Amino acid sequence: MGGPAGQAIGYAVGHAVDEDFLALPRAALADAALDAARRGGAQHADLRVQRLRTQHLELRDGRVVVAADQETCGLAVRVLRDGVWGFAAHVDLTPETAAATARRALDVAGTLAALATERVTLADEPVHAGVSWVSPYDVDPWTVDVADKIALLTERSTGLLAATGVDHVAASCVQLKEQTFYADTAGTSTTQQRVRVDPDITITTVDRAGGGFETLRTLAPPAGRGWEYLTGTGWDWDAELAELPTMLAEKVTAPTVEAGPTDLVIDPTNLWLVIHESIGHATEYDRAIGYEAAYAGTSFATPDQLGTLRYGSDVLTVTGDRTVPHGLASVGYDDDGVAAQEFDLVRDGVLVGYQVDRSFAPRLGLDRSNGCAYADSAEHVPLQRMANVSLRPDPDTDRSTAALIDGVSDGLYIVGDRSWSIDMQRYNFQFTGQRFHRIRNGKLAGQVRDVAYQATTTDFWGSLEAVGGRSTWRLGGAFNCGKAQPGQVAPVSHGCPSALLRGVTVLNTGSGS
Amino acid sequence: MSAPGAGLVERALEIAARQVPDAGAVALVREVSEAVVRWANSTLTTNGHTVERRLSVILLVPLHGGTGAGVATVPAPTALAAGPEGDAVIGEAISGAVQAARRGGPARDAAPLPTPTGDADQDWADDAGETSPAVFARLAEDLGASFRPDETSFGFGEERVTTTWLGTSTGLRHRWVEPAGSVELNLKDPATGGSVWGGEGATDVGTVDVAALVGRLRDRLPWGARRIDLPAGRHETILPPSAVADLMIYMAWSMGGRPAQEGRSAFSRVGGTRVGEKLGSIPLTLAGDPAAPCFGDLAYTPVLATTYSGDELSVFDNGAATGRVEWVRDGEVATLAYPRAAAAEYDAPFAAPTDNLVLTGGEEATLEEMVASTDRGLLLTCLWYIREVDPATLLLTGLTRDGVYLVERGEIVGEVNNFRFNESPLDLLRRVTEAGTTERTLPREWKDWFTRAAMPPLRIPDFHMTSVSPGR
Numbered sequence: 001m002g003g004p005a006g007q008a009i010g011y012a013v014g015h016a017v018d019e020d021f022l023a024l025p026r027a028a029l030a031d032a033a034l035d036a037a038r039r040g041g042a043q044h045a046d047l048r049v050q051r052l053r054t055q056h057l058e059l060r061d062g063r064v065v066v067a068a069d070q071e072t073c074g075l076a077v078r079v080l081r082d083g084v085w086g087f088a089a090h091v092d093l094t095p096e097t098a099a100a101t102a103r104r105a106l107d108v109a110g111t112l113a114a115l116a117t118e119r120v121t122l123a124d125e126p127v128h129a130g131v132s133w134v135s136p137y138d139v140d141p142w143t144v145d146v147a148d149k150i151a152l153l154t155e156r157s158t159g160l161l162a163a164t165g166v167d168h169v170a171a172s173c174v175q176l177k178e179q180t181f182y183a184d185t186a187g188t189s190t191t192q193q194r195v196r197v198d199p200d201i202t203i204t205t206v207d208r209a210g211g212g213f214e215t216l217r218t219l220a221p222p223a224g225r226g227w228e229y230l231t232g233t234g235w236d237w238d239a240e241l242a243e244l245p246t247m248l249a250e251k252v253t254a255p256t257v258e259a260g261p262t263d264l265v266i267d268p269t270n271l272w273l274v275i276h277e278s279i280g281h282a283t284e285y286d287r288a289i290g291y292e293a294a295y296a297g298t299s300f301a302t303p304d305q306l307g308t309l310r311y312g313s314d315v316l317t318v319t320g321d322r323t324v325p326h327g328l329a330s331v332g333y334d335d336d337g338v339a340a341q342e343f344d345l346v347r348d349g350v351l352v353g354y355q356v357d358r359s360f361a362p363r364l365g366l367d368r369s370n371g372c373a374y375a376d377s378a379e380h381v382p383l384q385r386m387a388n389v390s391l392r393p394d395p396d397t398d399r400s401t402a403a404l405i406d407g408v409s410d411g412l413y414i415v416g417d418r419s420w421s422i423d424m425q426r427y428n429f430q431f432t433g434q435r436f437h438r439i440r441n442g443k444l445a446g447q448v449r450d451v452a453y454q455a456t457t458t459d460f461w462g463s464l465e466a467v468g469g470r471s472t473w474r475l476g477g478a479f480n481c482g483k484a485q486p487g488q489v490a491p492v493s494h495g496c497p498s499a500l501l502r503g504v505t506v507l508n509t510g511s512g513s
Numbered sequence: 514m515s516a517p518g519a520g521l522v523e524r525a526l527e528i529a530a531r532q533v534p535d536a537g538a539v540a541l542v543r544e545v546s547e548a549v550v551r552w553a554n555s556t557l558t559t560n561g562h563t564v565e566r567r568l569s570v571i572l573l574v575p576l577h578g579g580t581g582a583g584v585a586t587v588p589a590p591t592a593l594a595a596g597p598e599g600d601a602v603i604g605e606a607i608s609g610a611v612q613a614a615r616r617g618g619p620a621r622d623a624a625p626l627p628t629p630t631g632d633a634d635q636d637w638a639d640d641a642g643e644t645s646p647a648v649f650a651r652l653a654e655d656l657g658a659s660f661r662p663d664e665t666s667f668g669f670g671e672e673r674v675t676t677t678w679l680g681t682s683t684g685l686r687h688r689w690v691e692p693a694g695s696v697e698l699n700l701k702d703p704a705t706g707g708s709v710w711g712g713e714g715a716t717d718v719g720t721v722d723v724a725a726l727v728g729r730l731r732d733r734l735p736w737g738a739r740r741i742d743l744p745a746g747r748h749e750t751i752l753p754p755s756a757v758a759d760l761m762i763y764m765a766w767s768m769g770g771r772p773a774q775e776g777r778s779a780f781s782r783v784g785g786t787r788v789g790e791k792l793g794s795i796p797l798t799l800a801g802d803p804a805a806p807c808f809g810d811l812a813y814t815p816v817l818a819t820t821y822s823g824d825e826l827s828v829f830d831n832g833a834a835t836g837r838v839e840w841v842r843d844g845e846v847a848t849l850a851y852p853r854a855a856a857a858e859y860d861a862p863f864a865a866p867t868d869n870l871v872l873t874g875g876e877e878a879t880l881e882e883m884v885a886s887t888d889r890g891l892l893l894t895c896l897w898y899i900r901e902v903d904p905a906t907l908l909l910t911g912l913t914r915d916g917v918y919l920v921e922r923g924e925i926v927g928e929v930n931n932f933r934f935n936e937s938p939l940d941l942l943r944r945v946t947e948a949g950t951t952e953r954t955l956p957r958e959w960k961d962w963f964t965r966a967a968m969p970p971l972r973i974p975d976f977h978m979t980s981v982s983p984g985r
Binding site: 074111117168510 | 547548549550551552553554555556557558559560561562563564565566567581582583584585586587588589590591592606609610612613614616617618619620621622646647649650653654656657660665667668669671697698699701708710775776777781782783820821822823897898899900901902903904905908910911912914931933935961979980981982983984985
């Protein structure tokens with residue numbers, strides 16, 4: 001079984017997996033579970049021990065309303081017997097429970113086998129024995145005194161509350177450390193540790209006389225970083241917070257938008273979410289073949305169109321990537337024990353690939369998985385989940401956002417994400433944003449409000465005229481991408497440059513419904 | 514593998530009393546036993562049988578100027594309940610919560626912990642409730658028998674038994690077991706592209722008649738044989754109970770009292786809140802009630818238990834008795850959600866978010882009867898991907914899913930394309946022209962978070978479809 005922190009791979013060398021996780025009886029649990037599974041006739045079995053530590057701090061108007069630490073930990077056993085999956089999990093980390101849990105997983109597979117009209121096969125994968133991986137971060141949030149964290153959020157809150165026009169401030173930070181031990185009957189055993197943080201500050205102004213209110217949120221995305229992200233590494237907080245009240249004041253007094261087809265320059269802080277919904281989910285192979293049809297939905301990008309579907313303009317090249325530094329979906333190995341990798345999804349505007357795990361790769365005719373298995377906790381079974389799906393910047397010209405704006409005579413520059421919604425086949429979507437800046441003759445000319453934009457996925461990406469260069473490329477993302485029943489969440493990032501799209505339908509939402 | 518829940522709560526409270534004798538303490542153990550089955554393309558996909566147990570300790574620490582609150586949750590394996598190693602883990606969790614409480618300063622929602630009005634629950638020391646994959650025996654048999662080559666079947670079944678032990682330093686001892694389950698089924702006709710969905714909630718998933726559910730959905734599949742393209746716009750629309758539930762649930766989640774008082778909610782108005790405001794002409798009442806007098810399987814335990822403080826809930830209220838809350842009464846906004854401290858601050862009644870929602874006040878008309886009385890309009894199946902566009906008006910967007918049907922002269926004449934809508938549930942209550950008979954329903958969108966609902970179908974004369982969705 002996997003040794004404690006065996007050989008390390010990848011770019012992460014700064015930290016080791018925490019000693020108290022390494023001290024868990026991982027090898028004994030794996031031996032017990034996998035042996036019980038083999039004895040029960042499983043062709044494949046794997047054990048996961050997964051621990052999540054979360055600290056949630058939330059302040060309202062400078063006062064703490066939530067200061068909560070949570071830790072979850074358990075073991076999960078997945079078996080494949082006669083081509084039928086079985087899964088079970090338990091909170092007790094003892095070899096006896098591990099073996100019993102394996103037997104329960106076999107029992108589940110047997111009880112429901114009559115419903116299985118197809119048999120699962122897994123792609124062959126290289127064995128990775130005794131390996132470990134730790135995500136790159138500087139400061140482990142659990143080494144920082146909670147008083148210092150609260151003091152930082154308090155200072156930022158009170159500073160904003162002192163600004164003219166700011167009536168309320170909500171400040172929060174969720175910090176998470178995820179540790180996973182995986183072992184399977186082929187001999188792979190991996191031990192990993194990931195750290196991520198999600199800071200957020202929202203300011204609100206209230207019109208007491210006329211009624212109504214408006215908000216503005218910081219643009220800093222959640223990131224696969226440590227506490228250093230809160231203090232300036234990877235994000236310029238001082239600059240953003242300094243301009244936030246002014247931006248809100250301008251937003252409140254902005255004229256309402258004129259609806260209709262509009263040229264848009266979309267900032268990476270908004271565009272990441274469109275990529276997530278209209279490309280990330282649409283290129284999940286399990287969705288494309290119906291496995292989420294009753295819940296998360298399917299995809300218009302069906303496998304019969306692989307290699308031919310015109311997804312967007314020639315400018316559109318998109319990759320799946322589980323290796324990008326600080327990406328929320330970056331790992332060393334996925335929850336099938338497959339090494340992380342980067343792969344193409346859309347090349348020069350044409351659909352060329354899907355995200356898969358070991359069970360879906362053979363169905364697509366692939367010899368190998370591209371490493372997209374993930375379970376959000378020990379209580380849940382691994383699924384095909386999203387890689388960091390990212391839009392390539394212009395490879396030839398480092399075009400700035402200002403240069404993209406310069407190409408628009410009458411349009412909008414959209415910054416920050418807010419509301420999002422897309423249909424169950426990933427065709428029709430609607431997004432809003434944090435700020436909408438009017439573009440007149442290539443220059444920004446104040447904000448407008450009440451903006452939503454709607455499009456059909458292929459029309460939208462077909463209207464992509466240009467993307468910014470490498471200097472405009474940023475990672476956005478979320479902690480809580482939802483999928484599956486029972487519901488699971490997954491952290492995922494999306495890198496993208498600024499982008500110019502022509503003639504996108506803009507709605508005015510100001511009149512309510 | 515039963516849980517020593519009561520013993521763990523007592524142990525945590527003992528250690529808390531020893532470590533921080535001047536603090537209030539809450540100990541909460543939750544054990545969840547869950548069995549699930551999922552299928553797609555008429556074959557089994559995933560399944561599982563899981564047991565999860567957690568201990569949460571909430572420390573309410575006297576500070577200069579008030580009381581601070583800190584929360585720590587740890588896994589609760591069997592070993593945690595006995596021996597020095599378990600005590601050390603519990604002690605560390607308590608220390609963490611105390612530290613967080615002290616660092617966080619006086620809490621705005623501070624209030625004295627509720628005190629007991631009687632003895633500990635009789636079943637306080639009992640083991641946890643359990644479920645197992647065996648509950649799906651009937652479902653597997655009926656579902657497997659229903660698979661046929663001319664249609665594809667997709668769906669999900671789950672049964673979850675949650676056992677909660679709640680103890681406080683003021684002497685409260687409550688234990689309760691809440692089973693909850695559901696079956697969702699989605700049938701597709703590859704020949705027509707038609708897709709239909711239905712679901713049922715139940716406290717015992719073994720009682721769901723899957724064969725009958727399959728039959729009901731098969732009755733609707735032929736409606737998709739004739740396809741009719743309709744443009745976006747305002748259409749007379751009958752919202753079935755599931756769609757109404759998803760809209761009412763989101764509205765109820767938005768009914769925090771403090772945000773309304775502070776002017777940052779759709780329930781704010783100049784100088785106060787919308788409490789007392791008449792919404793529409795139909796005397797609809799939206800209520801939550803632990804006793805659920807008309808829908809027995811919607812009942813829940815009338816004791817508040819939470820590890821989270823926010824605008825609507827407070828950890829200081831753990832153990833408080835909860836009762837019926839009428840959020841909307843006879844067509845008027847009646848109540849907003851306040852923790853006890855905020856209720857005192859705003860001179861409003863304490864009202865915790867309810868775990869069920871029932872909308873009543875319509876006429877004795879079934880969905881079928883409302884269709885029969887429709888000259889021309891749309892009948893929806895359910896709503897999907899509902900998200901807030903504008904919190905000031907509670908404007909939501911989302912999509913129709915798994916069947917939009919055109920009704921002409923009282924008959925369903927074909928299936929219409931899907932739409933994206935932009936609507937506010939507040940506005941819908943202002944514009945509704947007919948409400949039918951209230952029935953138990955399963956919310957399609959929010960089922961993962963809220964399952965206990967009973968709603969009537971509603972007729973909206975001008976439901977706002979803002980664009981056509983090619984998705985089907």
